[in-house]
Amino acid sequence: MDEVVTIIDIIGVFVFAISGASTAMSKRLDPFGVFIVAFVASVGGGTLRDMLIGRNPVFWMEDSVYVYVIMAGALVAVLFKERIAYLRRTLSLFDTIGLAIFTIIGIEIGIRFKLDPVIVLSLGVMTGSFGGVIRDILVNEIPVVFHKEVYATASLIGGMFYMGGVFFGLDKFWNEIISITVIIIIRIIAVKYELALPSIYNKKKE
Amino acid sequence: MDEVVTIIDIIGVFVFAISGASTAMSKRLDPFGVFIVAFVASVGGGTLRDMLIGRNPVFWMEDSVYVYVIMAGALVAVLFKERIAYLRRTLSLFDTIGLAIFTIIGIEIGIRFKLDPVIVLSLGVMTGSFGGVIRDILVNEIPVVFHKEVYATASLIGGMFYMGGVFFGLDKFWNEIISITVIIIIRIIAVKYELALPSIYNKKKE
Amino acid sequence: MDEVVTIIDIIGVFVFAISGASTAMSKRLDPFGVFIVAFVASVGGGTLRDMLIGRNPVFWMEDSVYVYVIMAGALVAVLFKERIAYLRRTLSLFDTIGLAIFTIIGIEIGIRFKLDPVIVLSLGVMTGSFGGVIRDILVNEIPVVFHKEVYATASLIGGMFYMGGVFFGLDKFWNEIISITVIIIIRIIAVKYELALPSIYNKKKE
Numbered sequence: 001m002d003e004v005v006t007i008i009d010i011i012g013v014f015v016f017a018i019s020g021a022s023t024a025m026s027k028r029l030d031p032f033g034v035f036i037v038a039f040v041a042s043v044g045g046g047t048l049r050d051m052l053i054g055r056n057p058v059f060w061m062e063d064s065v066y067v068y069v070i071m072a073g074a075l076v077a078v079l080f081k082e083r084i085a086y087l088r089r090t091l092s093l094f095d096t097i098g099l100a101i102f103t104i105i106g107i108e109i110g111i112r113f114k115l116d117p118v119i120v121l122s123l124g125v126m127t128g129s130f131g132g133v134i135r136d137i138l139v140n141e142i143p144v145v146f147h148k149e150v151y152a153t154a155s156l157i158g159g160m161f162y163m164g165g166v167f168f169g170l171d172k173f174w175n176e177i178i179s180i181t182v183i184i185i186i187r188i189i190a191v192k193y194e195l196a197l198p199s200i201y202n203k204k205k206e
Numbered sequence: 207m208d209e210v211v212t213i214i215d216i217i218g219v220f221v222f223a224i225s226g227a228s229t230a231m232s233k234r235l236d237p238f239g240v241f242i243v244a245f246v247a248s249v250g251g252g253t254l255r256d257m258l259i260g261r262n263p264v265f266w267m268e269d270s271v272y273v274y275v276i277m278a279g280a281l282v283a284v285l286f287k288e289r290i291a292y293l294r295r296t297l298s299l300f301d302t303i304g305l306a307i308f309t310i311i312g313i314e315i316g317i318r319f320k321l322d323p324v325i326v327l328s329l330g331v332m333t334g335s336f337g338g339v340i341r342d343i344l345v346n347e348i349p350v351v352f353h354k355e356v357y358a359t360a361s362l363i364g365g366m367f368y369m370g371g372v373f374f375g376l377d378k379f380w381n382e383i384i385s386i387t388v389i390i391i392i393r394i395i396a397v398k399y400e401l402a403l404p405s406i407y408n409k410k411k412e
Numbered sequence: 413m414d415e416v417v418t419i420i421d422i423i424g425v426f427v428f429a430i431s432g433a434s435t436a437m438s439k440r441l442d443p444f445g446v447f448i449v450a451f452v453a454s455v456g457g458g459t460l461r462d463m464l465i466g467r468n469p470v471f472w473m474e475d476s477v478y479v480y481v482i483m484a485g486a487l488v489a490v491l492f493k494e495r496i497a498y499l500r501r502t503l504s505l506f507d508t509i510g511l512a513i514f515t516i517i518g519i520e521i522g523i524r525f526k527l528d529p530v531i532v533l534s535l536g537v538m539t540g541s542f543g544g545v546i547r548d549i550l551v552n553e554i555p556v557v558f559h560k561e562v563y564a565t566a567s568l569i570g571g572m573f574y575m576g577g578v579f580f581g582l583d584k585f586w587n588e589i590i591s592i593t594v595i596i597i598i599r600i601i602a603v604k605y606e607l608a609l610p611s612i613y614n615k616k617k618e
Contacts, residue, residue, distance in 0.1 A: 024558070025612070025613070027554065027559075028559070028613055029554075029558045029559045030558070030559050030611075030612075031610070031612055032557075032558070032562075032563075032564040032565055032568075033555075033557070033558030033559050033564075034612070036541075036557070036558060036564065037558065039534075047464070051257050051463050051464075052253070052257075052262075052263060052264050052267060053262060053263045053267065054260075054262020054263055054466075056464075056465060056466020057464060057465045057466055057525070057527070058464050060531075061464060061465065061527055061531050061535070063528075064528040064529075064530045064531055067530050067531065067534060068530075078612050081612075113263070115263070115267055116269075116270040117270075118270045118273050118274075119266075119267050119270055119273065122245075122273060123267070129242075133344070137343060137344070137549060138545070138549070138554070138555065138558070139554055139558075140346065140552065140553065140554045141346065142233065142235075142344070142345060142346045143239075143344065145238075145239070145242070146230070146235045146236070146238070146239030146242060146243065146344070146345075147233075147234070147235045147236055147239050150238075151238075152238040152239075152242065153238055156238075198237070199236075200231070200237055200240070200284050200287075201231070201234055257463050258459070258463075258468075258469060258470050258473060259468060259469045259473065260466075260468020260469055319469070321469070321473055322475075322476040323476075324476045324479050324480075325472075325473050325476055325479065328451075328479055329473070335448075339550070343549060343550070346552065347552065348439065348441075348550070348551060348552045349445075349550065351444075351445070351448070352436070352441045352442070352444070352445030352448060352449065352550070352551075353439075353440070353441045353442055353445050356444075357444075358444040358445075358448065359444055362444075404443070405442075406437070406442075406443055406446070406490050406493075407437070407440055
């Protein structure tokens, strides 16, 4: 894996560790629980991805830097918890950055394994969102990705952008930057203007 | 894999997608949440099975037809949601068909991998019921398979039927049809007559 | 795998089956639900471990003794449920023994796969605690390991003891016995004196 991927990968792990630790603290878990939820939120998406495609051992077992980055992310979340809780609630900022980065990494790996485009997209969305899903399950909540603002939709659109970029031969580095930015911008706009997918339910409670 | 397996496999994925989407809608998830719960309910059992035995990549990554079938199932569930909610509540119809099909497929794969009979049965029951388990966990419920009418029991008995058929050299196609029918009939009888496993608890709340 | 590991492995599976069945009964699941939660609690940690490192098929599929041991454990839990509920509540006894054993087995396997020490420790803690985590998720609770007495901490310290023993060339059998004992003693002391990790929260509810 080239260096750029590794750096954005580590940023993704770091922000998801903050997000996981922050969620765990909102449930007042003990320090170890905070670390474990941070760990699972960080590596969950990539671990599922690697188990699905059969890449063994999974990515974080081959390089201990991930564990240290997660420790750092959890520590930052504990030390600056008021400020981070604010960012988390208002913008879902850390989630969004992690979602964007992991979506693109998942798609890159899917392409490398020569999977069918619709499978590549599925793998990207799963890699991006599964960490958050399992984080929420661990603290006994319905995963936020299932009922909140265009979360997975942003991941899907960004993933399509990236695949379009690959198709048109765009430089990999810029393709990553652009696609990640697209996901983040869609999310921020959705949160700011309270956009949601069109409802499939009648107005009245059924 | 021969063609018959593929067709019943796809039917299983389709009905579980309906079941998953329907459960998700009962929790009023957004369209993407509905699709993802449908996805996980559909491929969850087979994905676990493939990861346990080490078949990589997992089945649905090798053929994009599964993703389209899931989309179709979720769409059907959204379009006909009143009727499907009725069938789901009264007969658990879609669950039952999916359970039956995936149990038998799990057992076939266990046999092909030459696993011990009791392991083959465990793999069959898991493949059949895990999609429903993870579907319920995702929407924050105790899995229905753990406390409702003879669900896993039906899967177990049908699995034994199939293994008996293999032992006596029954034609594979008829063995599949018979075993799947056995599971569905047991479930329907259990639901109709409100059968349950004998209780292991005292009558009074402990 | 040598014989000693197999015996302690089976003890670990047995006590986790009791723990899982006991938790399931506290939620009044039906007999099959009790068995499945016992199954998942028992093999969950080791299954995750094997899927992470790519050991296929996973350990319990290669030897049907595990399934019988789980059945025995679940049966014991059902037959002696009052007494076991008492031991479970007061000492978390079965959890603790299982945690200790599976932590050490996870660490041994991590060492055999020549993973980095911090990854070996992570794998040990995960192998030890994941069965309990998934057990609690299945019955719709926040995993006890995340917010109760020094549970994962005991696992971590015992794992460090074992790795220290390996470093200093301690006999494997005695190293296992000592490390497992360390974990159990830490847990018992923590429960008895109601020790907890230092809080990272302000006294008042935020």
